[in-house]
Amino acid sequence: MRKPVIAGNWKLFKTISESVALVDALKPIVDKTRSVEIVVAPVFTALSRVSEAIAGSNINLSAQNCFWEEEGAFTGEVAPKLLKDVGCSYVIIGHSERRQYFGDTDLSVNKKVKAAVSADLTPIVCVGETLAERESGSTFTVIEAQVKNSLTGIPAEVVARLIIAYEPVWAIGTGKTASDEQAQEVHLFIRELVARLFSPGAADKVRILYGGSVKPDNVKGLMAQPDIDGALVGGASLKADSFASIVNYAAS
Ligand code: 13P
Numbered sequence: 001m002r003k004p005v006i007a008g009n010w011k012l013f014k015t016i017s018e019s020v021a022l023v024d025a026l027k028p029i030v031d032k033t034r035s036v037e038i039v040v041a042p043v044f045t046a047l048s049r050v051s052e053a054i055a056g057s058n059i060n061l062s063a064q065n066c067f068w069e070e071e072g073a074f075t076g077e078v079a080p081k082l083l084k085d086v087g088c089s090y091v092i093i094g095h096s097e098r099r100q101y102f103g104d105t106d107l108s109v110n111k112k113v114k115a116a117v118s119a120d121l122t123p124i125v126c127v128g129e130t131l132a133e134r135e136s137g138s139t140f141t142v143i144e145a146q147v148k149n150s151l152t153g154i155p156a157e158v159v160a161r162l163i164i165a166y167e168p169v170w171a172i173g174t175g176k177t178a179s180d181e182q183a184q185e186v187h188l189f190i191r192e193l194v195a196r197l198f199s200p201g202a203a204d205k206v207r208i209l210y211g212g213s214v215k216p217d218n219v220k221g222l223m224a225q226p227d228i229d230g231a232l233v234g235g236a237s238l239k240a241d242s243f244a245s246i247v248n249y250a251a252s
Helices: 016-030 044-054 080-085 096-101 106-118 131-135 139-150 180-197 200-205 219-223 240-247
Strands: 005-009 037-041 059-063 090-093 122-127 163-166 207-211 230-233
Touching: 005 090, 005 207, 005 240, 016 037, 016 044, 016 059, 016 240, 037 090, 044 059, 080 106, 090 106, 106 122, 106 139, 122 139, 131 139, 139 180, 163 180, 180 200, 180 207, 180 219, 219 230, 230 240
Parallel strands: 005 037, 005 230, 037 059, 059 090, 090 122, 122 163, 163 207, 207 230
Antiparallel strands: none
């Protein structure tokens, strides 16, 4: 059985004190939740204080990006081992916003995933097609290339422990979520691809999250799909009550 993961990607929102206030509000509403892995991804500057605020709770910490080298003359970058040092156990890699605005490519994503795994972090590797790609019928070709190139050279037993997030770019921040069937179709495609490229065992274990306008009122239908193992939530993760409703989707 794959344990569901509900992860909140806070993107470039919230000061340190706002971030701590959010997890302080979240903790008591999700503290009974055992069946779901709960993850929050604040901005870099808030990681240290959020890490202290969630110590001993069932909330886990993620960063939103990392570099692939351990140290050196790389002004402005943050190494995976430093994320581990601040209390992260996850790191989001290759989010479409990073691919669109900051030059992340499948090649850099691949290096970052390898470095994150070496530092004992669980990468949340993002893939997803644009609207133009979907409309031209190339969704599966695009997803196949992203998964293949982002995970190249990674052993099957490591792939089994990764998290892949399918985030159709046209559904991010638009309020236009993929239908349950549209999402399931791509998730199944990714799982079968992992089976083909790595091993059936890795495909069975790897968790595939859906992201793109996940809200309290659509999470249940998405989570009912056999190959959707969780959600990567943007906007709705910025408020404790809406994120908690998504975390506790099974109870609603
Ligand atoms: P929204 O939930 O705001 O659409 O963002 C999704 C996302 O990009 C999560 O990484």
